[in-house]
Amino acid sequence: MLDKFRRLFKKDEQNKLDDKYIPIPKSEINEELKRKIxxxxxxxxxxxxxxxxxxxxxxxxxxxxxxxxxICRDIDGDEIKGLTFEKCLEKEYRSQIAIDYDGPKFDDDFYADTIELWYYFGGYFEGSGTLYDLSKNDLETDIEETLQTLLR
Structure with a gap:
């Protein structure tokens, strides 16, 4: 019974995540997208x-x-000193809102929590990305909800 509940919760969480992001195919990764990022x-x-x-x-x-x-930026998981949005169209670039503090946390993740903004993941030949959807979501509200969750 507990496993069924966990699967249901994970499915709901995935649907919430899917609603927050726009999939971006390689063909749409261009200077206009860079401006949006x-x-x-x-x-x-x-x-x-x-x-x-x-x-x-x-x-x-x-x-x-x-x-x-x-704003935390990395390429392939490596936080490079001085990395800016200018590199946002490089494969494996990721930007996210990082939230952290000193003290007890939910688990042993690197940060207390994160909200992904843009991630350009690449395969061997093709790449694609996911972009936080401002047309359906309010970033400030999402950050605030995350902070309130961390306070519980």
């Missing part, structure tokens, strides 16, 4: 600053010190 990352930076100020005292009260919310 840059705008999305800038929006993410602004939301992160505002929400970090709003929630840092609430986290402190719960013993979760030094709340940090920022």
């Amino acid at each position: 840059i705008e999305l990352e800038k929006l993410g930076e602004e939301c992160s600053k505002v929400l970090q100020r709003k929630y840092e005292n609430v986290f402190e009260i719960q013993g979760k010190h030094n709340l940090r919310i920022w």
Whole structure:
């Protein structure tokens, strides 16, 4: 019975994730998309600053010190110093909102939580990407909901 419940929960979670992202085929990875990614990352930076100020005292009260919310960029999982959105059309580039703090966390992940903004994954010959869908979602609300979950 417990396994059925877990599968149902995972299916619901996957549907929620599917609703948040737009699949981008290789044929649509171009300079126009790059402009959208840059705008999305800038929006993410602004939301992160505002929400970090709003929630840092609430986290402190719960013993979760030094709340940090920022845009984290990596290529193939490697966080390269000085990596900017200029490299967003390189294969294996990923940008995400990273949320972290000092203190107890749900599990041993690298950060307390993340919200993926853009990920360009490549295969041997073809690549594609996923982009956070601003037309159906509100990034600030999603970050805030994640922060509230971390406070439970």
